[in-house]
Amino acid sequence: MMRLEAIVTRFPDLEVVELAAWIERGWVRPEPAGPEDWIFQEIDIARIQLIFDLRRDMGVSEDTAPLVLSLIDQVYDLRATLKALTRALEGQPPEVRAALLAAIAARPKP
Numbered sequence: 316m317m318r319l320e321a322i323v324t325r326f327p328d329l330e331v332v333e334l335a336a337w338i339e340r341g342w343v344r345p346e347p348a349g350p351e352d353w354i355f356q357e358i359d360i361a362r363i364q365l366i367f368d369l370r371r372d373m374g375v376s377e378d379t380a381p382l383v384l385s386l387i388d389q390v391y392d393l394r395a396t397l398k399a400l401t402r403a404l405e406g407q408p409p410e411v412r413a414a415l416l417a418a419i420a421a422r423p424k425p
Contacts, residue, residue: 317355318348322363329367342366342384 323331337343338353343362345353355363365387369375375383404412 316357317360319352319355322355322360325360326363326367328371329363334363337363337366340381342380 317325319331319334322334323329326334334343338345343355343359343366345355345359348354366380366384369380369383370377404415407415
């Protein structure tokens, strides 16, 4: 966990006003720790790094950032779903696994 002061130290080129705007927009969701202060979990810090990279290094505009973040979130959700599906498939009898893998292989290609 980190407080705002530590985040500012970790990201010296990030203005508190800009971070506060990201929080207001819901791009980052830290826990409140009092007026003008927050507690950031590891997931929040990773999200700040992602947004920082998108905005600074990749030149993603403020208007486009919500779309990019939404698409990235969808990819992460899809990966988690696929991991859960893989675990569930691994727990099935061999004949069930073979039938499912055959059905996947036989699907129409886009």
